[in-house]
Amino acid sequence: MVFSSHVFLFLFLPLFLAVYYLVPNRGRARNLVVLAGSYTFYAWWRVDFLLLFAAVTVWNYFVGLAIARAPRGSREARRRLVAGVAGNLLTLCYFKYANFGISSLNDVLGAAGAGQVSWLHVILPIGISFYVFESISYIADVYRGDTEATHHPVDFATFVALFPHLIAGPVFRYKDLADQFVHREHSWQKFGEGSVRFMQGFIKKVLIADSIAPLANSAFELAHPHTADAWLGVLAYTAQLYFDFSGYSDMAIGLGLMMGFRFVENFNQPYISQSITEFWRRWHMSLSAWLRDYLYIALGGNRKGTLTTYRNLMLTMLLGGLWHGASWNFLLWGGWHGLVLCVERVFGVAPSATRFRPHRWALTLLLVMLGWVMFRAGSVVNALHLYRAMFDFHGSGLSDVYAGSITSLEVVTLLLAIAVAAATGAASLRSPAVSPPLFARGHLAAQWMVWPVFLLAILKLSAQSYSPFLYFQF
Incomplete structure (x- = not known):
């Protein structure tokens, strides 16, 4: 269920x-x-x-x-x-x-x-x-x-x-x-807040993540992808995973509020990050905090010298990758993030930038997307196959196979653009410790708007096939 x-x-x-x-x-x-x-x-x-x-x-x-x-x-x-x-x-x-x-x-x-x-x-x-x-x-x-x-x-x-x-x-x-x-506390106000938060997550999952999914799935299944196929597929998965997983977290938090519980937040606009260190303070925050408190610090953290600190960072991210799944892909994905974290520490990259720097944001997003290729691919060989397509600049535009495998490509692509814009559009603004959700209390107009959009999402759910959350596999 x-x-x-x-x-x-x-x-x-x-x-x-x-x-x-x-x-x-x-x-x-x-x-x-x-x-x-x-x-x-x-x-x-x-x-x-x-x-x-x-x-x-x-x-x-x-x-x-x-x-x-x-x-x-x-x-x-x-x-x-x-x-x-x-x-x-x-x-x-x-x-x-x-x-x-x-x-x-x-x-x-x-x-x-x-x-x-x-x-x-x-x-x-x-x-x-x-x-x-x-x-x-x-x-x-x-x-x-x-x-x-x-x-x-x-x-x-x-x-x-x-x-x-x-x-x-x-x-x-x-x-x-x-x-x-x-x-x-049990109150109508809290129950209503939870209901709106649940609907927000449902919309993220069904209307955005599930609509983007064909773009990602088709690209990762191509035998001979063009460069445009690979980049569009990776960009689609980058957006799909965020809206799918943050949508689940929103729904979980909303359900908790409906029962009187107030849960911790799990996402805080991760794709506006300007370093990988900052990314892990914004993405899956509850897991990041767990790995820090019960693994990194338990290994010694940064208390036993520079080389030991780098070792602890790598071990933490390798084990964090392996936690996501039993495969070499996840181990390499964790190692990739561990390596970048070590490099950032070597060069003294600030965990959270005080002002927006477009080149740092673009580089961070690129590093995250490259990591998602290994995270999503079915095997290391498949990941290397897609990496090669991304950088060999083969083909002009989308391949016929890729374009033909997607129904209403223009509509799905538009949804992708909206999803990416929603995730990264506020990149020039520094958010607070935890940004309020889109339909938070105080946004009365947005709270009323969520109802018809939620009903639209239910209609789409009725028309689509079974679509589990991506993190169910972990």
Whole structure:
């Protein structure tokens, strides 16, 4: 079940909200409703993996209590933390990386003329990367003393299972939501704010991202792309991924508000960045903060000398790339960003520029787009194939195959132009720490406009085929 589906919009969500608000707001009754609804939401995909999901939750709940019982900072507390993290990582590695590991081993054995290792393909449980990372952050925060271990299993299970963010983030920390499990405000104003935010994300996903998708998909599937095909396809994917993923985040934040929760923001106009360092402070901000706080700093950060700092940056981005998927593509994509971050640090590039410099913005966007090629391509060979097309300047204009594979090319291209303009048009203005969404409170005209556009998006949803969010694969 996905947010941009009729089942969710017209069956699950109305029934869930009806039950949620009919249950008296006493004790943890509504938390229990959220937990039951979240488990139903997850089980809609596969009931059997709900058992794994629940097992990970139970494991981390008791690990948190065990760490809290040991003296803070003691060897025993550290031993329990290591055991808890190891259990999480072993689970993640088996389900997400076992196929990749065995496949890579068989490639090496095949090249050496040795026999192959037989292996039963492991199915990747949806959302496992997110709920495992959130569980690790919880037990790490308990160990550090940044949060108290909860003695309420419903609260912790609800934190891990919250269906608005369960499949593709944002990546939550228990300490940011702990108070909201005890008390949260419910009001028509907050519900209305959440509804508008949800509709904004739905519009981003269905009207923009899904309309751009054919341009990107066709370009990456071409056997012999022209230079224009490659650049248009990469530009399309750059816009598609942003509107698809930020649309999901908007919908998650909106759903949270409808239940009284206020979640962290996940995007802040990333394509106006003037350095890769700034880009990672604006793109998927919850994951960037997680990698910084629980990996980069844990490795030593910048406290142990220049070379160690570069090593930590590279390791963090390599592992961040591998978190996105078990393939060489994601590892190389992470390495690309790690390399650029190191170069920026060598030359003292400011994390956030104080004024707009067109050449820095253009270079940053180019570096991001080059990275997206490796991120999107089905294999390293396919990525290199597209890189060559981008820079060999072969062909005049779009190829007949590419142009012929797209319906209403002019309309889709226009939507692409609008999408890119919306993402980068404010590049000359320096935004605040987190820019308000387009339909934020105060923009009354925009709030009224969102309704007819939302209805148009529903009509388009009815006419198109199933289109999952891109980050579901992670």
